[in-house]
Amino acid sequence: MEHRDQNRNGNHHTFRYSYIAPTEEERREIESIRRSYITGEDRGSKLDQLRALDSRVKKPALWVALNLGILGLLSFGLGFSMVMEWRMLLGGIIISLAGVVLMVLAYPVHEAILRRNKAKYRDQILKLSEELLHEGENQNS
Numbered sequence: 051m052e053h054r055d056q057n058r059n060g061n062h063h064t065f066r067y068s069y070i071a072p073t074e075e076e077r078r079e080i081e082s083i084r085r086s087y088i089t090g091e092d093r094g095s096k097l098d099q100l101r102a103l104d105s106r107v108k109k110p111a112l113w114v115a116l117n118l119g120i121l122g123l124l125s126f127g128l129g130f131s132m133v134m135e136w137r138m139l140l141g142g143i144i145i146s147l148a149g150v151v152l153m154v155l156a157y158p159v160h161e162a163i164l165r166r167n168k169a170k171y172r173d174q175i176l177k178l179s180e181e182l183l184h185e186g187e188n189q190n191s
Contacts, residue, residue: 122152
């Protein structure tokens with residue numbers, strides 16, 4: 051784009067500029083960098099708060115269950131190897147059974163932690179979700 055201007059002396063000045071909009075990928079990167087500089091007070095949209103609370107409910111249960119399952123699987127594999135490769139029958143069976151117990155407990159432990167966290171954050175999540183739902187109804191009216 052070009053802009054021509056004439057000053058008091060009658061001289062012409064030309065100013066040229068061009069603008070290129072950021073691509074979608076650049077826009078995401080810009081927004082990501084921008085979010086890292088926003089303080090906690092600025093960040094607090096209700097939907098973000100709701101998402102954070104939901105994550106706080108679900109992630110601990112998931113991580114504990116995954117760790118139990120992985121530890122159980124590794125123990126089972128170690129016990130299986132002890133029996134098959136090293137001919138340590140009794141020790142291998144005991145370690146394999148311990149691994150099976152850990153794998154079996156992963157799901158009930160996940161559900162117990164999830165229930166506990168849902169009870170802990172229930173009121174906050176319901177309050178925020180009600181506020182968000184009512185905001186949407188008020189804007190549509």
